[in-house]
Amino acid sequence: LFSRPAAFLRGARVIGDLPPPDLPEVAFAGRSNVGKSSLINALAGQGDLARTSNTPGRTRELNFFDLDGRLRVVDMPGYGYAKAPKAEIARWTKLIFQFLRGRVELRRVYVLIDARHGVKANDEPIFKTLDEAAVSYQAVLTKVDKLKQAEVAKVVESVGKALAKHPAAHPHVILTSSQTGQGIEELRAEMAAFALA
Ligand code: GDP
Secondary structure, three states: OOOOOOEEEEEEEEHOOOOOOOOOOOOEEEEEOOOHHHHHHHHOOOOOOOOOOOOHHHHHHHHEEOOOOOEEEEOOEEOOOOOHHHHHHHHHHHHHHHHHHHHHOOOEEEEEOOOOOOHHHHHHHHHHHHHHOOOEEEEEEOHHHHOHHHHHHHHHHHHHHHHHHHOOOOOOHHHHHHOOOHHHHHHHHHOOOOOOO
C-alpha cells in the first residue's frame, strides 16, 4: 500500500466537491497544530504531501489522497483554531460534520490527540458526531517523543477513560511520533487492513 507514492487527488471546500465514494477511506482529524500534516507525511514517506498548518488554503479543505488505487486518505481541516474569521470557521465546521455523517465509504477516523495535552473540550463535538453517525474512530497520540514514558502512560490512561464513554470509539490508543517514527508502522498496518486487496 505504501510502496508507491501517494497522490493528491483533490481538495473539497464544500460538500459538493467530494470525489465519488468509490474506494474505502480513512480520515485524519484533530485540533489545529496537533501534528496531523507531519503524521500524514510520515505515513506516506513523503515530506511534502500534506501541507502543514502554516500553509494557508489547503488546510481548510478536506484533502483527498490516493494510496495505490486501494485506499483513500482524507486530511480534515484542523478544528479548535480560534483566529480565523467566524464565517470561515462555520464553513469548514459544517463541511467536516456533513462529511462525517454522510460518507458511506469511511471506514475509520483517526482522531489525533497531542500527547502533551490529552483530550480537550473541543475534541468532544467530533466524538459526539462520530458516535451519532456510528463511524468507527480511534485516538492516535502525536508527539509522544516530547514526553517521558511515565507521562505517556498517564495520558494513555486519561484518553482511554475519556473514550470509554463513547460507543463508536475503538479502545486501543495508538502512540506516534513523526519525529522518531514511533508507531508509524503500526498505523500503516491498521490502515492497510481497510484497503482493497
Ligand atoms: P497540523 O496543524 O496538525 O497539520 O500540525 P503540523 O504537522 O503542522 O505540526 C505542528 C507543529 O508540531 C510543527 O511545529 C511540527 O514540527 C510539530 N510536530 C509535529 N509532529 C511532531 C512530532 O511527532 N514530534 C515533535 N516533537 N513535534 C512535532
